[in-house]
Amino acid sequence: MNLRTVLPLSAIIAATGLAALAVSAGAAPPAPAGDQSFKQRCQMCHALTPGGASGPLAPNLRGVVGRKAGSTAFKTYSPALKGSSIVWNAAKLDAYLAAPGKTVPGTRMVIAVSDPAQRKAIIAYLATQR
Ligand code: HEC
Incomplete structure (x- = not known):
């Protein structure tokens, strides 16, 4: 040529x-708003209140961005998540939400979010909940 x-x-x-x-x-x-997606897909299990206790089903996600995985007072973390040594950042959260059991084999969270735009919006919303 x-x-x-x-x-x-x-x-x-x-x-x-x-x-x-x-x-x-x-x-x-239009990308779904992160707060709406959180209400629809996460809030039935996860609390997001400042300083709040974890619910019976899942850890409180307030301040989760920047936090070590499995480090709230939630009593029934899987050994897999507790021992994972992950520190949650946007990339780690994206991988976990896309495929929890692949990212942390043995995790007890089974909910996945297949839409990348929705994951991005939820993670951006979580990052504002410090
Ligand atoms: C059916 C209940 C349920 C739903 C719905 C759910 N989760 Fe979870 N989630 C859990 C459980 C249980 C754990 C603890 C997993 C473990 O210990 O392996 C968890 C753990 C997590 C963690 C790790 C927290 C930590 O302290 O390390 C993140 C982040 C998370 N979920 C995000 C989400 C998001 C975002 C949504 C909504 C898209 C969601 N989850 C929906 C049950 C749920």
Whole structure:
């Protein structure tokens, strides 16, 4: 391939790439709000109150971003999560919420969030709950 064929090709790729971007920007559904998603998908098990006790089902998630996994007063953590030595940051939370049992084999949390945009919104919301 010589320069004369490479240049127009790359111009076409750039142009169609831009067109695809414009289409997806127009068609993308609005991302669900993190607080709403938390209420719908997490709150039945997880408390999120400042200084609050953990519920009977799951640990309190207030301040979870930056915290060591399995470190609240919640009584029935799995040994797997307690011994995981994870410190929760956005990337770790994203992996855990996408596939809890793959990220921490033996965890007792079975709820997964398959939509990356919804995970991102929930994690951003959790990061504000310090
Ligand atoms: C059916 C109950 C249930 C639901 C719903 C649930 N979880 Fe959990 N979650 C748990 C349990 C139980 C644990 C403790 C797991 C363990 O000890 O292995 C846990 C642990 C966690 C942890 C680790 C906490 C820590 O102290 O290390 C995070 C983070 C978490 N869940 C996030 C979420 C999010 C975000 C949602 C909503 C998308 C959610 N969970 C929905 C039951 C639930």
